[in-house]
Structure formats: structure tokens, C-alpha cells
Amino acid sequence: EMTVPYGDPRPPFQRKQAFDFGDGGIGRAANNLKLGCDCLGAIHYLSAVVTDTEGKPEVAPNVVCLHEQDNGIGWKHTNFRTGRAVVTRLREFVIQFVATLANYEYVFAYKLDTAGGISVETRATGIVSVVPIDEGKVSNYGNVVFPGAMAQNHQHIFAVRIDPNIDSYGSSDTAVVLEESHPIPMNPETNPFGNGYEVRKQRVEKAMYTDAEPKVNRTVKLENVNNKNPVSGKNVGYKFIPNATQLMLADDNSIQAARAPYAKHHLWVTGYRDEELWAAGEFTNQSKKEEGGVKAMVQRGDWFVDGANASTATGQLSSPVVWNVFGLTHNPRVEDWPVMPVEIHQFHIRPADFFTSNPALDMPTRKNETSVIVPCCNGNASRDSLRTDSDKSGSVQANAVAHLQGADADVDPKNLPKAPENKRHSATLSKIFSWKKDSK
Structure with missing residues (x-):
């Protein structure tokens, strides 16, 4: 869900507040992508069937695109003793x-x-809403x-629903844990x-x-309470840190x-x-108050651990659902006119003791052959003339395990420690990011 409350108190703008998912219908508003x-790149498109204004089915072509992209360095280390670098x-x-x-x-x-992470990214662009002045x-x-x-001050406040099933679909297996890091007062015994x-x-x-709390690095961990990581001995899980973005500024009344x-708290x-999917309730159009949103869900009083029964008659033992709230306060600039450059926000869900090592260790070892040196100061050079013979092969590392760069190997792959026999892999990621040694 997303709400866009405007901060101009002059009537009728006190009611100027869009719910772009609930009011607009995000599916019907989806673009036909070109x-x-x-x-960009190698694309696969998905179409969807939506309802038209008369409730009839209608095909919306190419509304979702699937593609792969490069996001810079994944991991790197330089051995300061030998000067050898490893990079993927x-x-x-x-x-x-x-x-x-x-x-x-x-x-x-x-x-x-490829490191097992999930990022949720939103970008806002388009034309800011203006009034005469x-x-x-x-x-x-x-x-x-x-x-x-005049472009009015406003906010964009998003809510992302996460229904976690960490390494299991058992209703009692996944727990939500809040983790914080606190200073220990200086004392002669422990610090x-x-x-x-x-x-x-x-x-x-x-x-x-x-709410988010950067001072203690408040982290949300989604853990399987019955499965332990064979290396750390801790629960397998994923984690994210709620971003401390500004919440709704409108008065509580x-x-x-x-x-x-929902826009008053980060988490x-x-x-x-079943069917509870919307942070502000299912019906937001022309509403006067939230009905069936996250506030009502909390007041219902469900609990997640036997013996933690709430004192309400409507609560029940249930599995947890997490709602992460974030947003941006948009006080417009002249540079936002006539079309606004994208405002970008991301939050990251990352494995936390889910795997037994960095899952990106086996990344392919091909060098990017399209990269060239661009001479400066009126110098001239062709792409091929800027490459050495060893560069033209495209092969950089001596083997796929060590990811070595340079002339000679300083690690024998045969001597690398073996992973535990019960090494964890993600079947989904393995399928998505599978590769063959001889593939280009």
C-alpha cells in the first residue's frame, strides 16, 4: 500500500490524500513495458489479466519484465602480501x-x-501536483x-507486507525477533x-x-526456531533493518x-x-477512517507463542506477518519541474546464518570483454590495441573456486577447506543463477 498525504491545510486540500494502490488500482495502472x-538487456515479459471498468476480464500485455543486471562489485579482497586481487x-x-x-x-x-539477498526498490517520478499561485x-x-x-508539500509512505516462511511452511516454525546492539557501561568485571x-x-x-531506531541498530530477524545453522549453531534466518524515514506528519486527530x-510506525x-493483504484496509476510496488495516489487526490481539495469550476475545494463536513502512517527504524543488527525476528508496532483506558460507563464492570467472580504456588528452586508440594478448581470451582467474587474478596462482584449490556435508543451498537461487562452466 501507499498513501500520499498533502501538507496544505487550506480547504479543500485537508482531504487531499491518495492511496495509490487502494484507490487507483495498481494492476489496472500498470504500464505496457517496451x-x-x-x-534493458535480455528480457522476458509477463502479461496479466485484469478487470475492466465493467468487471470483465481484459489482458494487460507485458506489464512485468524479468531481466538480469550488474550492480557493481559483489565481493573483493586484495592480498596485501602478494598484491593479488580477487573480485566478482x-x-x-x-x-x-x-x-x-x-x-x-x-x-x-x-x-x-547472487549473495542470497532480496531488495525491494521503489522509484517515484512523473509530474508533481500543482495549484495556482x-x-x-x-x-x-x-x-x-x-x-x-505551486507544487504542494507532501509525503509518499509505503507499506510492504512480508509473510515469512523461513525454511519451512509450518505455522509455528517462523519467529520474528528484534535484535539491538547496546553499549556496556565501563566496569572492572565485564568491560x-x-x-x-x-x-x-x-x-x-x-x-x-x-519504530526504527538507528541508535541501537534495531534489526528485524525472521528465524526458523527449529532449524539450526551447522556452523554458528544459531537459528537459520533472514534479516532487515527498518529505515528511519520520516513518518506521517499529519496530526493524530x-x-x-x-x-x-499504518503510516505512524515503521514496523x-x-x-x-486469510485475505488480509492491505495495510490500510481493503476499501480506502473516500474512506473516513481505516477499517481492517494493521491497526485493527494489532488491536485484535493475536499471539505467536503458546502461553502468550492476549486479553482480547478476538485474538488467536497465529503465525506472524510483518509490515515494513518507509517513505519520503517530498518538499518540491524547481528541478522537479516539469518532470521529476526519480526519487529512489530501497530496503534489503539479507540472509542471517541461513547459508554455511558466502553463497556467491561460486560466481563465474569471466572477464567483461566489452570494457576498454578510454584515452584522454586527444589520445587515440582502438579497443583491440588497448588489450594485451592475455586479455583477449576473456579468462581472468586460474580456476572458478579461487577467483585468482594475475599471472600465477597463490592458492591451490585442492588445499581449500571442504564445506560441511550438510551445506545449505537455496534451491530457488540455484535455479535462477545456475551457470555452466563453458557458457558464455
Whole structure:
């Protein structure tokens, strides 16, 4: 879900608040993506069936694109003793769609990377909403972006629903744990030099909400309480850190806050119920208050651990659902006119003791053969003349395991330690990012 409350208190703008998923219908607003424009490289498109204005099925062609992209260095290390470097690229499998909702465009992308991470990215672009203003005047409620046109201050506040099933679909296997790092007061027994700190963990036992807290690095861990990592002995899991973005600025007694109470906190944990998919409730169009959203789900009082029963009659033992809330406060600039450059926000869900080592160790060892040196100062050189004979083969490392770069190997792959026999792999990632040694 996403709500866009505007900060101009002059009537009728006190009700100017879009719910771009709930009001606009994000599926019907999805763009027909064009090859070579919205997604680059080798693309596979997915079409969808949506309902038209009369409730009849209608095919929306090419609304989701699947492609792979490079996102810079994935991991690297230089041996300072030998000067030898080891480097790989971070490859991402991207599932992306674009929606036009009145004046704004939003680009949503789910990125699965070769280190087992999942990134959720939003990009806002399009045309800012403007109202008339007398030329020569200014306003506290926005910024003049063109003579006679004032773009109003507003916020974009998103909510992403995460239904975690970590290494199991058992309803009682996945737990939500809040992890924080706190300083230990200097003392002669446990911290005589004052440099120590401790990691505190607390399992979420009941439906609740909380906020991001950078001072203690508040982290949300999604763990399987019955499966242990064979290396660390800890629960296998994934984690993310809620971003400390600004929450809804509208007063708690305002109609904007009543319609979207989810936008008042960074994190909500609720009990799973069928068909509960929307942070602000299912029906937001012309609403006066939230009905069936995350606030109501928390008040219901579900619990996740036997014996942690809530005192409400409507609660029940359930599995946890996590809602991550983030956003951007958009006080417009002249540079946002006439079309706004993208505003980008990402949050990252990363494995935390899920694998037995870095899952990107076996990345392919091909050098990028399209990279060339560009001479400066009016120098001239062709692409081939800037390569050595050894470069033209495209092969950099001596073997796929060590990822060595240079003339001679300083590690014998036969002497590398073997992984545990019960080494964990992600079947999904293995299929998506599988490769053959002789592939190009």
C-alpha cells in the first residue's frame, strides 16, 4: 500500500490524500513495458489479466519484465602480501513493473542477488501536483516551480507486507525477533576498557508495532526456531533493518491519520488471517477512517507463542506477518519541474546464518570483454590495441573456486577447506543463477 498525504491545510486540500494502490488500482495502472526502454538487456515479459471498468476480464500485455543486471562489485579482497586481487560482480535478477497513477509514475522492483539477498526498490517520478499561485508570491505550503504554479508539500509512505516462511511452511516454525546492539557501561568485571557492547534479542510474542531506531541498530530477524545453522549453531534466518524515514506528519486527530494509521510506525507485526493483504484496509476510496488495516489487526490481539495469550476475545494463536513502512517527504524543488527525476528508496532483506558460507563464492570467472580504456588528452586508440594478448581470451582467474587474478596462482584449490556435508543451498537461487562452466 501507499498513501500520499498533502501538507496544505487550506480547504479543500485537508482531504487531499491518495492511496495509490487502494484507490487507483495498481494492476489496472500498470504500464505496457517496451523492449529497450523500461527494461534493458535480455528480457522476458509477463502479461496479466485484469478487470475492466465493467468487471470483465481484459489482458494487460507485458506489464512485468524479468531481466538480469550488474550492480557493481559483489565481493573483493586484495592480498596485501602478494598484491593479488580477487573480485566478482554482484548480479541481480530483477522483477519489475511500472504504474502510472494520475500525475505520478512509480517503478517497483524486486531484486534477487547472487549473495542470497532480496531488495525491494521503489522509484517515484512523473509530474508533481500543482495549484495556482499569483506570480511573485511564495507559500509556506509548497514551492513555486513555474510562474503561477505551486507544487504542494507532501509525503509518499509505503507499506510492504512480508509473510515469512523461513525454511519451512509450518505455522509455528517462523519467529520474528528484534535484535539491538547496546553499549556496556565501563566496569572492572565485564568491560574494564569501555569498548564492549552487547547484542540483545527479544522474540515478538504478540501482535505489536514499533519504530526504527538507528541508535541501537534495531534489526528485524525472521528465524526458523527449529532449524539450526551447522556452523554458528544459531537459528537459520533472514534479516532487515527498518529505515528511519520520516513518518506521517499529519496530526493524530486529522482525517489523514485516521485513514492511514499504518503510516505512524515503521514496523507492524500482526497475526496471519486469510485475505488480509492491505495495510490500510481493503476499501480506502473516500474512506473516513481505516477499517481492517494493521491497526485493527494489532488491536485484535493475536499471539505467536503458546502461553502468550492476549486479553482480547478476538485474538488467536497465529503465525506472524510483518509490515515494513518507509517513505519520503517530498518538499518540491524547481528541478522537479516539469518532470521529476526519480526519487529512489530501497530496503534489503539479507540472509542471517541461513547459508554455511558466502553463497556467491561460486560466481563465474569471466572477464567483461566489452570494457576498454578510454584515452584522454586527444589520445587515440582502438579497443583491440588497448588489450594485451592475455586479455583477449576473456579468462581472468586460474580456476572458478579461487577467483585468482594475475599471472600465477597463490592458492591451490585442492588445499581449500571442504564445506560441511550438510551445506545449505537455496534451491530457488540455484535455479535462477545456475551457470555452466563453458557458457558464455
